[in-house]
Amino acid sequence: MALKVKEVAELVGISVRTLHHYDEIGLLTPDKVTESGYRIYSNENLETLQQILFFKELGFPLKKIKEIINRPSFNRQEALELHHKMLLEKRNRLDKMIATVEKTMMHLKGEIEMTNEEKFEGFDFSHNPYEQEAREKWGDEAVDHANKKVGNMTKDEQEKMSKTMASIFKKLADLRNHSPESKEAQAAIKEWYDFLNNHFGHQYTLDAFKGLGQMYVDDDRFMKNIDKYGEGLAKFMRDAMAAFVDKNKK
The missing domain is CATH 1.10.1660.10 (Multidrug-efflux Transporter Regulator; Chain: A; Domain 2)
Structure with missing residues (x-):
């Protein structure tokens, strides 16, 4: 056909x-x-x-x-078997996160109590689905630094980092109807810039930071994950990050 x-x-x-x-x-x-x-x-x-x-x-x-x-050795059947295994692993992780969300909703209603460990079931910083893409864009050194930094953190430190990330995204989501160049938006995006540079063992140049913001929009996976905090957040962050870079380059 x-x-x-x-x-x-x-x-x-x-x-x-x-x-x-x-x-x-x-x-x-x-x-x-x-x-x-x-x-x-x-x-x-x-x-x-x-x-x-x-x-x-x-x-x-x-x-x-x-x-x-395009490799001569590429085998479609073997690739499908690998896809199957990886997707099952991904589904298992998502099932755990869904269960954590459901428990958290019940916890907020006062129906159950949750331990700190239960609050973060399903989160896994050791398997980053964007790692290969990051290696392609910024090279192995930057990613290795980030992995080493996160890998050396205790579980409590990783939990704290996750909470801080969520807090910044929520703050930006609340501002997404403002101008990306507003004082409030620029203060929040600077917080994001500082967070990236302080937690992953790699210093983002201004140009790299601007490029990262563009990728939030160009890559559907990034956009979907970021927009979970508020529709249009990825585009708002891209514009705010570009404005931050332009302002700090002057």
Whole structure:
């Protein structure tokens, strides 16, 4: 079955722009392009797209996905088996976090009591789904510093760090209807900048900080996680981070 780009986008639930981008970077090239310029996708193209989206869901950057699926040794069946194992592990972690959320709601209603340990079941700083992407963008040294820093923390220190992160995100979420350049927004975004530089063993340059803000919007996974604190927060943070950098570069 041959499908046009719009039909593939509707079938899969991604944008036409995303498919165009995959074609432009050589990640997914349609089997045929008509004389009028229409991209035509085959069943084999769809199978490749499925693989790409499995890898993407598991946190692999597009550059790495392209490298993997173009290897002569790439085996689709082996890849699917690996996807299955990784997704099961991810589901188990999410199930634990869902249970923690449900217990916390009951705790807030006074229906149950929770220990400090129970409040953080499901959180796992030792498995970062964005680690490979961070390595691609900023190099191994920065990520190794961050992992070493977090790895050396006690459980109490990790819990404290998690709470501080949540507190900053909530503060920014409350300000997201203000101007990103407002005094309040800039004070909160400076708190985020200082937090990143003080807790991960790596000093973000102003340019790297601005690039990080852009990634919050460009990467759907980052946007979804950040926007859990308030719809539009990722875009607000991107704009506030850009304003912070521009202001401090003067």
